[in-house]
Amino acid sequence: MATYEDPENTILMELKDGTVVIKLLPDVAPGHAERMKELAREGAYDNVCFHRVIDGFMAQTGDVANGNMEAGFNLRMAGTGGSDKPNLKAEFSKVPHARGTLGAARSQNPDSANSQFFINFKDNDFLNGQYTVYGQVIEGMEHVDAIARGEPPASPDRMISVKVAADVA
Numbered sequence: 001m002a003t004y005e006d007p008e009n010t011i012l013m014e015l016k017d018g019t020v021v022i023k024l025l026p027d028v029a030p031g032h033a034e035r036m037k038e039l040a041r042e043g044a045y046d047n048v049c050f051h052r053v054i055d056g057f058m059a060q061t062g063d064v065a066n067g068n069m070e071a072g073f074n075l076r077m078a079g080t081g082g083s084d085k086p087n088l089k090a091e092f093s094k095v096p097h098a099r100g101t102l103g104a105a106r107s108q109n110p111d112s113a114n115s116q117f118f119i120n121f122k123d124n125d126f127l128n129g130q131y132t133v134y135g136q137v138i139e140g141m142e143h144v145d146a147i148a149r150g151e152p153p154a155s156p157d158r159m160i161s162v163k164v165a166a167d168v169a
Helices: 030-042 141-145
Strands: 010-015 018-024 048-054 058-061 101-104 117-120 133-139 161-164
Touching: 010 030, 018 030, 018 141, 030 133, 030 161, 117 133, 133 141
Parallel strands: none
Antiparallel strands: 010 018, 010 161, 018 133, 048 058, 058 117, 101 117, 101 133
């Protein structure tokens, strides 16, 4: 079993090709880091699809209301919903939207992030200061790079499971 520097703030995301290890940044965006752990512990992210994947930009997922491949999955609606929890206030920081960072997806309202997030395929500095960064892929970025592209993809990939490392025996 792998050991992580801070298992309580490490996310293990299982994709079709392997595990993506994400270091959450609770010191930068405490509300967003806590929400991801809360939804992971509820199993809300399990089997949720990547509904918007733009080559050379990012892969977006986390629509726990409409993106679950088993529970009433509707690809046309994927990307329009969130969790039943209240939206999060923006937690903008100086952390850049570099390759492998997690950003909080939201509407035009900066305080509308909920459960959706994206992983940057490359440095996307134009997003700096406009979207909350709350995590960084530390292992398995090659699995993120292999996610099927499309808006939405014809056959979307999904997060098979998402767990907090501290909870994995």
